[in-house]
Amino acid sequence: MPRLVVLTVTALLLLAGCTSSDGNGRGEDGQPTAKPPTTKTTPAPTGPACSGIWKDGATLPADYTKCVDGGAYGLQDVTECQDGTKLVAYSDTFFAVTGGRISKPKVAPMQDTPEFGKAYTACTGE
Template structure:
């Protein structure tokens, strides 16, 4: 049940819908700073490391603000464009939201 709830929270977070206080949208201080954010195509590269202080990225000058879910371990998990996921400060993985690889990462995030 906990895993199903965690998966639901991540799916909602990936779509920008907050469902609990575990999901945070880093909107404050980022809106209007798209020029200070890296281009999403340059940030979200499979196998690269997502910055631990990730505040979002930009597409065509528009900010893409992250929804972050706090895992049971305290790690913070985020997704981008329904194609990538990463723990802040961890490796970026290109695996579509809903894929077996993504579901395994969600399960690990929710493991006690």
């Protein structure tokens, strides 16, 4: 068993020696060393605050696409309507057709309410 430990430690030391750099991006053998991976940063989402858009009785802007909530885009489902508008359900709490009045049904789940069903049927024709 100790022999296995010695072989493992020796192998690790050899591997570490193969990847050391001379400061010029080259290893001890003169070959280029691997570059460290670059990290990509995702830009913060931009747009209006969800709390400023989604209010019962307010009008959903006709050009609405997304809103920001807590540094991320708000949770929403979008259905393309026959007339070119969109039916947007936000956070399973509010819904509206773009350019239309925002509704907040008092019953959950919102998608099971007659109010939402009527808006969905008008949107999709189903």
